[in-house]
Amino acid sequence: MGRRPCCAKEGINRGAWTAREDKVLTSYIQTHGEGKWRDLPQKAGLNRCGKSCRLRWLNYLRPDIKRGNISLEEEELIVRLHKLLGNRWSLIAGRLPGRTDNEIKNYWNTNLGKRSSSTKQEKKADEKGSIWTSSVALKPVDSHQVIRTKARICSKVVIPWQLENEMVKKDDQPFITWDSESPTSLSLPEDDFSHLLGDFNVIDLLTSDALDLEFNQENGRDSIIGNGGGEDFGGTAMSSDQEFHVSAIEALLSSLSDGAMPDTAQSK
DNA sequence: AACGAGACCAACCGCTGCGCA
DNA sequence: TTGCGCAGCGGTTGGTCTCGT
Known part of the structure; x- marks a missing residue:
């Protein structure tokens, strides 16, 4: 049995997207809307996996994507929401307009996650004015209870x-x-x-x-x-x-x- | 200038949840 | 109720960039 793979593994483009591919995907979605990701590559004339198209659109091409550094306010919100929700990146991203789950996940893994596990680094963060050791001192991330909202x-x-x-x-x-x-x-x-x-x-x-x-x-x-x-x-x-x-x-x-x-x- | 280490981030992979027949 | 297919999610990978030596 087994489900049919989301795309033929052979002969499809992988890796970084080209400007042309971005353009094709963007114009197709602007015309036809999101969804039907499996069929999209064929219809749009893209030599890509549907999953790849979806990810590219959601994480990079969407018009409402906010680019640039995560602000201190956003960082604080991420920390609080992570404390509450755990690694529910999509849920967290849903509270930060213009930010994607992938971006928040990356940000957490490269910045916040490390900070939370190191007292030394907490001090560093404090010097930078981070919330980690501010008056609203937060406990280490892994010591909290996480709400599973998928009840x-x-x-x-x-x-x-x-x-x-x-x-x-x-x-x-x-x-x-x-x-x-x-x-x-x-x-x-x-x-x-x-x-x-x-x-x-x-x-x-x-x-x-x-x-x-x-x-x-x-x-x-x-x-x-x-x-x-x-x-x-x-x-x-x-x-x-x-x-x-x-x-x-x-x-x-x-x-x-x-x-x-x-x-x-x-x-x- | 060249090289290596570490950081960053886009993209991939595999699993899960949900809708539908 | 069950099985299938699709979309979405989170963990991981790997290419690129940056910085220090």
């Missing part, structure tokens, strides 16, 4: 209607309010946003509940969140509380992507 049962942000206008409390300290005009989005206290985002404490609070040990033990599953944990719920439905918490995490991530850069980063 199949919760692919969309759905805030239960009965929670409208309710204050979500932890230890009687309100930290999130719901916007009654837009019940599917979170409304964060304006003057507390940066604090809220600091180290994603809010996420930790929310996930600690979502991480209900009893839930995991009863179902004999690894946690959906955490190092090396499983990624799905194995078909076991979450409780409404758990579903809500994970939803809230997703919503908070969405709020980050809506240009809501933490004040701490912008004020630097």
Whole structure:
């Protein structure tokens, strides 16, 4: 059996793209749109694998690609999101308009990843004004809990209607309010946003509940969140509380992507 | 000027998730 | 429910560039 290969391995161009190939691919996609990558090379007259075309377009030719150095604000966001999501480069890239997963992955591997594993280098980074040892000191990357957002049962942000206008409390300290005009989005206290985002404490609070040990033990599953944990719920439905918490995490991530850069980063 | 080491980054490879029949 | 095909993702590779000797 076996699936048919995405392209004939023989006789196709590999390696660096030429300007002509770029032009052909760009004009084809501008005319016909993205998609159908397997058939695209043949139709466009490119001697390339469909996968290669897709990658070239997404990582390099797309008109909305932002080129140039990663700014300090972007770096900070990458670090925070990586702390939260782990190596989910596409998810992280989704929060950084114009940046590709490949670019962020490369940036992490060549800059941030190294920094996180070396105290010496942290000092260096500090001299450069990096966030790694700033007042918002971050823990080494591998010491945190990573949220696996691919929980199949919760692919969309759905805030239960009965929670409208309710204050979500932890230890009687309100930290999130719901916007009654837009019940599917979170409304964060304006003057507390940066604090809220600091180290994603809010996420930790929310996930600690979502991480209900009893839930995991009863179902004999690894946690959906955490190092090396499983990624799905194995078909076991979450409780409404758990579903809500994970939803809230997703919503908070969405709020980050809506240009809501933490004040701490912008004020630097 | 020549060479080597390390850094950077575009591209490739193989696996997974998801939609559909 | 199952199997197949496609698109997408993340890890890895390898070519090119930069810098130090």
